[in-house]
Amino acid sequence: MPVTKTAKRALRSSHKKTSVNKIIISKLEVALRKARKLKSLDSIFKATSLADRATKKKVIHKNKSARIKSALSKLLPKTKSK
Numbered sequence: 001m002p003v004t005k006t007a008k009r010a011l012r013s014s015h016k017k018t019s020v021n022k023i024i025i026s027k028l029e030v031a032l033r034k035a036r037k038l039k040s041l042d043s044i045f046k047a048t049s050l051a052d053r054a055t056k057k058k059v060i061h062k063n064k065s066a067r068i069k070s071a072l073s074k075l076l077p078k079t080k081s082k
Contacts, residue, residue: 024050024059035072044072 002008031047048069055065 021059024054024057028054032068035075039075041076044075048072
């Protein structure tokens with residue numbers, strides 16, 4: 001347990017940040033599962049957007065976000081080129 005006043009304050013803020021980060025990560029994981037299952041354009045874009053937001057808030061690393069988006073882009077329906 002923290003002893004000093006600043007250590008107690010840091011622990012409180014750490015708990016708050018942890019809970020917010022867990023919410024962000026769980027939303028991303030749910031969106032990824034949904035995108036992989038449905039393979040619809042809307043669900044893939046939503047998952048990509050959540051990955052970008054998590055990266056912007058530094059919850060996940062930018063390379064992990066890139067891997068996620070790359071895997072999701074492979075799920076997109078193929079379009080015929082002219």
